[in-house]
Amino acid sequence: xxxxxxxxxxxxxxxxxxxxxxxxxxxxxxxxxxxxxxxxxxxxxxxxxxxxxxxxxxxxxxxxxxxxxxxxxxxxxxxxxxxxxxxxxxxxxxxxxxxxxxxxxxxxxxxxxxxxxxxxxxxxxxxxxxxxxxxxxxxxxxxxxxxxxxxxxxxxxxxxxxxxxxxxxxxxxxxxxxxxxxxxxxxxxxxxxxxxxxxxxxxxxxxxxxxxxxxxxxxxxxxxxxxxxxxxxxxxxxxxxxxxxxxxxxxxxxxxxxxxxxxxxxxxxxxxxxxxxxxxxxxxxxxxxxxxxxxxxxxxxxxxxxxxxxxxxxxxxxxxxxxxxxxxxxxxxxxxxxxxxxxxxxxxxxxxxxxxxxxxxxxxxxxxxxxxxxxxxxxxxxxxxxxxxxxxxxxxxxxxxxxxxxxxxxxxxxxxxxxxxxxxxxxxxxxxxxxxxxxxxxxxxxxxxxxxxxxxxx
Amino acid sequence: xxxxxxxxxxxxxxxxxxxxxxxxxxxxxxxxxxxxxxxxxxxxxxxxxxxxxxxxxxxxxxxxxxxxxxxxxxxxxxxxxxxxxxxxxxxxxxxxxxx
Numbered sequence: 251x252x253x254x255x256x257x258x259x260x261x262x263x264x265x266x267x268x269x270x271x272x273x274x275x276x277x278x279x280x281x282x283x284x285x286x287x288x289x290x291x292x293x294x295x296x297x298x299x300x301x302x303x304x305x306x307x308x309x310x311x312x313x314x315x316x317x318x319x320x321x322x323x324x325x326x327x328x329x330x331x332x333x334x335x336x337x338x339x340x341x342x343x344x345x346x347x348x349x350x351x352x353x354x355x356x357x358x359x360x361x362x363x364x365x366x367x368x369x370x371x372x373x374x375x376x377x378x379x380x381x382x383x384x385x386x387x388x389x390x391x392x393x394x395x396x397x398x399x400x401x402x403x404x405x406x407x408x409x410x411x412x413x414x415x416x417x418x419x420x421x422x423x424x425x426x427x428x429x430x431x432x433x434x435x436x437x438x439x440x441x442x443x444x445x446x447x448x449x450x451x452x453x454x455x456x457x458x459x460x461x462x463x464x465x466x467x468x469x470x471x472x473x474x475x476x477x478x479x480x481x482x483x484x485x486x487x488x489x490x491x492x493x494x495x496x497x498x499x500x501x502x503x504x505x506x507x508x509x510x511x512x513x514x515x516x517x518x519x520x521x522x523x524x525x526x527x528x529x530x531x532x533x534x535x536x537x538x539x540x541x542x543x544x545x546x547x548x549x550x551x552x553x554x555x556x557x558x559x560x561x562x563x564x565x566x567x568x569x570x571x572x573x574x575x576x577x578x579x580x581x582x583x584x585x586x587x588x589x590x591x592x593x594x595x596x597x598x599x600x601x602x603x604x605x606x607x608x609x610x611x612x613x614x615x616x617x618x619x620x621x622x623x624x625x626x627x628x629x630x631x632x633x634x635x636x637x638x639x640x641x642x643x644x645x646x647x648x649x650x651x652x653x654x655x656x657x658x659x660x661x662x663x664x665x666x667x668x669x670x671x672x673x674x675x676x677x678x679x680x681x682x683x684x685x686x687x688x689x690x691x692x693x694x695x696x697x698x699x700x701x702x703x704x705x706x707x708x
Numbered sequence: 709x710x711x712x713x714x715x716x717x718x719x720x721x722x723x724x725x726x727x728x729x730x731x732x733x734x735x736x737x738x739x740x741x742x743x744x745x746x747x748x749x750x751x752x753x754x755x756x757x758x759x760x761x762x763x764x765x766x767x768x769x770x771x772x773x774x775x776x777x778x779x780x781x782x783x784x785x786x787x788x789x790x791x792x793x794x795x796x797x798x799x800x801x802x803x804x805x806x807x
Contacts, residue, residue: 285789294737365769377762384766392738393713480760626756656771
């Protein structure tokens with residue numbers, strides 16, 4: 251089967267682009283890893299109701315209308331499907347239910363979003379330690395609330411949003427380790443007038459005030475350790491010259507989000523370095539097209555902007571792709587008439603402020619800390635190789651297996667880059683990312699063997 | 709470690725699944741990785757040192773939820789929705805050639 255457009259990702263950007271392209275009569279396939287559309291932001295939006303939907307907030311519930319429009323738009327929706335290779339031209343190799351296949355496309359749109367920035371610290375591999383985003387996904391997926399002494403450590407809007415959602419369902423948080431620099435997480439609550447995409451910030455302000463009063467809001471600390479025998483039992487940190495220790499059953503960490511770049515990296519697209527947030531983004535033109543003709547990116551995969559910006563950039567990419575497919579299509583006129591640029595500028599208005607308010611952590615990773623969770627490679631091992639090799643993460647990879655496990659560097663990539671930069675006394679931007687090679691996701695020989703004849707491919 | 713808001717005394721779960729041979733209630737919309745966080749001792753053993761691990765990201769990028777589902781090893785538990793009677797087994801170390 252050959253489609254006009256194959257979209258990867260059924261979140262805000264992918265769904266918006268698909269709807270737009272179907273209006274133009276293009277044949278569209280949308281591939282997604284999840285079993286239902288909505289992306290991470292709107293996970294379970296078709297199913298959640300009652301108190302859970304209420305606690306998740308109005309922005310969450312807004313997703314239902316877009317998911318409904320997407321379901322009705324006539325795109326071939328392929329859930330629970332992974333893309334493990336993309337060939338220019340374009341051919342996409344997929345696996346689903348243990349079987350592989352190949353589909354063709356005239357244009358590919360990557361709308362595969364973002365992931366939380368992994369920040370290694372002592373004990374981060376212990377059971378009981380996970381990301382705030384993970385806990386929020388659990389809440390959206392089965393209404394799961396963390397039990398026992400629950401601590402949050404991190405910075406940025408998501409921990410506060412999650413805390414508010416949790417409290418709305420009678421969940422409890424033992425304490426909050428605010429890793430942001432001045433003015434801290436509470437500064438977010440002052441934005442409620444201008445920032446309309448996180449309601450409930452005033453509720454958050456009251457909660458933060460109570461937390462501070464009860465002494466469970468910790469600021470200005472360092473050297474956080476998660477400690478336990480086989481699972482998280484305690485947290486330790488250094489504060490005001492003292493070593494503090496508290497009981498903990500669950501620790502949720504969050505230090506911002508970074509775009510997913512494995513696909514554009516593997517395809518050799520040009521990338522740019524985001525100086526404020528220390529991540530790579532594919533270089534895109536005004537329609538979201540990468541340096542490879544016919545390969546587009548929309549949503550957070552092109553730079554973190556949040557769900558509203560993602561829907562708008564998805565629509566813009568949809569118009570750009572329609573123009574790519576048919577030069578007579580008046581994409582500029584449509585773009586202007588729909589006021590997309592104005593709406594996008596408004597959706598992104600606060601982003602530079604947030605990016606500056608919550609810079610990524612720059613603390614050096616302690617030698618004993620596991621950086622590559624898959625292959626269990628420590629910072630010391632990475633440093634020892636980095637010091638005696640060219641400033642290239644791939645040298646570290648070849649010598650230590652760091653980045654060669656199933657996650658393929660999704661967890662350790664930026665940490666290795668930072669350690670290599672540190673060892674050579676150069677800024678991270680001057681160090682490349684791992685070379686990303688297919689398969690983009692693990693695939694078995696058995697699955698590849700099911701490819702059979704490829705008569706459908708171009 | 710986690711508990712569903714839908715769990716109420718006297719109310720049956722939406723389904724049951726087997727985790728390492730033990731029945732446990734599960735809820736519509738949950739994934740296998742979510743069940744791993746509620747079932748005692750359901751973590752995996754890491755590939756190199758066999759130290760215990762549990763799911764970390766829940767969104768397909770950390771591979772800490774690799775698990776054996778209905779006999780198929782190295783499944784990403786966070787991408788597999790639960791189904792009634794599903795057999796979930798901990799995976800210790802890398803996938804075996806026969807699974």
